[in-house]
Amino acid sequence: MKKYTSIGALLIDFRHFANMSQAELAAKFDVDIRTIIRWEKNETLLKADKEEEMVDITFIPYQVIRNLNAPVAIPTYYDFDVRRYSLSNISKELPDPNWIIDLHAETNRMRKIKYDSDVEEIIRYSKLLPHVVKPISKEIILKATELLPELNQIIFDTSGFYSGHNVFLPLSKRLYNKIRNRAITENDITVNDLINYKKQKNPVFYSYNMSSDCNENFFYLSASILDFLKQINRPYVYASYTSRNDTYHINSLMGVTIVWEDKELQKKINSKAPPRLNESNNVVFNKFINRHLV
Template structure:
């Protein structure tokens, strides 16, 4: 994570991350390029109406922009690769999956069902940012949300902006086998591949996108997902599987008892890996796993 002391520095890094020129960036925000130049030189603050446009178009967490767009900026850490922010470096990451183990179900009114088109757009944006070059169609995610509302939700920050989400698909077992055996790619999934779990002997939950922009939101999202399975006592013989592009998620899932089925390079870059994981939370819940 990089520590930012000014909004100007963050904007420059954002442009580099997205490979945008100042002209491109100005067009994206519908402002004059001279305005962008002033912002990046830290010559002026961004007015409230433009700040909102900035947040909505860039997808940068609201708290990050709010902290930096002030006469006396509050430093904030931000990671463009993981699209994650933190107010302190020590709280920027969950060190071990055991930190998610709790007997208490957390509740917040900030978690709601996935329904807004902007949320579906952001899921695609996050996937692309995390090296998924061929994200799923919106129809597949929307249909999964209707079939499995308990595992498709978004958390908003105090200002109502997208702070993270969980997007999990109910998948037919034979389709899961094809992806597991690398006979089918994730981006080939269609709405016909989705299942109604009461018709399946071995229900498959396919985690497509699990993301949060801060540690607090991570706890709420993972807690809600874990308690979905913990409360469904009839779900003993189920599979939770999916592809992730982040090593940290691989580590956490492995600590929870999941297996790495395969791993492969993405787009020819040696540091870009897609990892397919499969398992369930039974051992994690029953304390069969030891943490070190």
């Protein structure tokens, strides 16, 4: 994460990240290019309505913009690649998952995915991930939520702006094995492939992706996953395919192992970490959970 102390520096880096000129950004905001220049030089701040526009245009978390767009800015660390912020150098890394075991995932800022606007935010985040060739469809996300509402959650900040999500696909072991054996990819999954996990002897809870814009929201989203898995009293498989190295670090601490990784694809998409298929099961998770409940 990079430390920002002004809205101007954030805007300049956003343009570089998005490969956008000052003129193109001005057109997005429907302002004169001179306004963009003044913002970037910190000669003027954004008005309140432009803060909301900036969220829509840049997909930067509202809290980051609010912290920096002030007469006395609040220094904030931010990473464009993973859409994540922190207020201090100490807390910018993801925490030890042991802390999450006893956390109750109760907050009025989190609910199941249900609106088109929810899905639009999720798909927009998915497009940031270098390994995602094409995001899964809205229909798949909504069907997955219908079948598995406990794990398909979206979270907002205190101002009502999108702050993260979990998207899990309930799959049969047979279909998952095709992904595991690299006979098919995520893009081959259809609505008809999603199953009622309650009727499966060994269901697969396939994490399509997880996003959180800060550690607090990561806590709530992760705790909701563990709370659900604690209640499953039969065999299951947990799997995820990701190119985020921080996510893999958390998974590895919980006993999740790498099934395969694609270093050739990593070079092709210029990813910081190789896309990896990670896997675990009820035995491993129960050992992790029970070890920290003693």
